[in-house]
Amino acid sequence: MRQNLAFICFFIFYAGVGLYGQSFDRLALTPPMGWNSWNKFGCNVSEKLIKDMADAMVSNGMRDAGYQYIVIDDCWQIKRDSAGNIVPDPQRFPTGMKVLADYIHSKGLKFGIYSCAGSMTCQHRPGSRGYQFQDARQYAAWGVDYLKYDWCFEEGQNAKAAYKTMSDALKATGRSIVFSICEWGENKPWEWGQGIGQLWRTTNDIRDGFDMSVNWGGLGVLQILDKQVGLEQYAGPGHWNDPDMLEVGNGGQTNTEYKSHFTLWCMLAAPLMAGNDLNNMSDSTRIILTNKEVIAIDQDTLGLQGFKFLTMGNIEVWVKALNDGDAAFCFLNRGNQTEDLNFDWKKHGIYHFSTDKNGFKLSKNIYQVKDLWNHKVIGTTSDNLKIRIKSHDVVLVRLNAVKNK
Numbered sequence: 001m002r003q004n005l006a007f008i009c010f011f012i013f014y015a016g017v018g019l020y021g022q023s024f025d026r027l028a029l030t031p032p033m034g035w036n037s038w039n040k041f042g043c044n045v046s047e048k049l050i051k052d053m054a055d056a057m058v059s060n061g062m063r064d065a066g067y068q069y070i071v072i073d074d075c076w077q078i079k080r081d082s083a084g085n086i087v088p089d090p091q092r093f094p095t096g097m098k099v100l101a102d103y104i105h106s107k108g109l110k111f112g113i114y115s116c117a118g119s120m121t122c123q124h125r126p127g128s129r130g131y132q133f134q135d136a137r138q139y140a141a142w143g144v145d146y147l148k149y150d151w152c153f154e155e156g157q158n159a160k161a162a163y164k165t166m167s168d169a170l171k172a173t174g175r176s177i178v179f180s181i182c183e184w185g186e187n188k189p190w191e192w193g194q195g196i197g198q199l200w201r202t203t204n205d206i207r208d209g210f211d212m213s214v215n216w217g218g219l220g221v222l223q224i225l226d227k228q229v230g231l232e233q234y235a236g237p238g239h240w241n242d243p244d245m246l247e248v249g250n251g252g253q254t255n256t257e258y259k260s261h262f263t264l265w266c267m268l269a270a271p272l273m274a275g276n277d278l279n280n281m282s283d284s285t286r287i288i289l290t291n292k293e294v295i296a297i298d299q300d301t302l303g304l305q306g307f308k309f310l311t312m313g314n315i316e317v318w319v320k321a322l323n324d325g326d327a328a329f330c331f332l333n334r335g336n337q338t339e340d341l342n343f344d345w346k347k348h349g350i351y352h353f354s355t356d357k358n359g360f361k362l363s364k365n366i367y368q369v370k371d372l373w374n375h376k377v378i379g380t381t382s383d384n385l386k387i388r389i390k391s392h393d394v395v396l397v398r399l400n401a402v403k404n405k
């Protein structure tokens with residue numbers, strides 16, 4: 001009898017873990033969207049700032065456009081107490097993380113936090129090494145919904161094992177917490193990240209520049225883009241490549257470049273973490289960040305990352321297969337001159353989703369072509385696409401398969 005009871009308990013425990021594992025995989029069926037403090041504010045984080053950003057996300061239409069997570073990056077933590085508990089900076093977060101989390105939740109948003117797999121964070125605050133389960137329990141008690149987990153002061157750890165430990169710790173809390181692996185692509189997290197986290201950084205940190213091959217110190221938009229080629233096979237619902245957070249609106253690029261940066265991240269099915277001051281943003285920044293038709297490319301439920309399809313001189317053509325046989329085509333002008341493009345759909349083939357992993361096969365169908373920045377249907381694929389693309393600009397079109405049904 002006692003043996004039977006033990007067996008039943010054992011069964012219930014493992015069924016529970018199994019079910020939780022399934023729900024973990026379902027936590028980010030489309031790429032996470034939100035805001036993170038680092039790109040604009042660095043260590044200058046506070047309770048007031050975070051509340052202001054949550055308020056702004058609601059009032060400026062970003063929440064309605066799909067943004068959800070408000071994430072405090074490095075520098076919220078100041079020390080550990082004598083029991084090893086992590087302590088938020090009491091000057092900057094006087095009412096504490098639980099109250100802040102409740103506030104964010106009351107706005108219909110979710111709360112994210114940051115730590116590091118090493119002994120210290122990149123800004124020399126206490127890291128989670130040796131405290132993973134204690135920290136995870138603390139985050140769950142505060143009401144944390146998202147953890148970004150960095151890789152400074154890692155002291156020779158095995159990356160997969162280090163991230164798995166924190167992943168197990170988060171899972172053991174029983175709370176749904178998205179796990180963002182921020183290991184900069186050093187140990188190919190795309191090969192082992194699925195099941196451990198829902199997203200993984202693929203490169204070093206982004207800098208607020210479009211083409212920063214000369215002015216080094218991080219990577220510009222084009223430099224990050226180039227490093228995504230070939231990674232498309234690793235992304236899918238619940239497990240995403242993360243080319244780093246957005247710089248849109250931070251001042252180092254033109255509006256045209258920010259529009260391209262945002263578009264390319266949507267083509268990559270990238271997590272969309274805004275990194276600007278949501279309280280002080282220009283109309284053009286708001287229009288970029290809240291373009292629902294462009295966001296729909298990122299959030300498409302098929303979950304296929306776009307890939308580089310063709311290079312035509314200075315113009316690159318990126319393609320992303322979408323639900324219902326639709327597709328997005330992004331024409332990017334990387335050069336310094338305006339380019340006139342005459343794109344023959346028939347010559348290059350029109351590709352639509354098929355079940356093979358590459359996602360496309362040749363189709364004879366005719367599609368409607370919609371420009372997603374001008375919100376206009378500009379023709380069909382029976383005609384050549386004749387477009388003028390400014391330097392560093394994109395033209396993004398959605399091929400609508402409706403006509404074929």
Ligand code: GLA
Nearest residue numbers: 038073074122123150182205
């Ligand atoms: C690393 C990460 C950044 C940011 C900083 C904070 O550089 O890659 O995204 O979190 O640490 O110190």
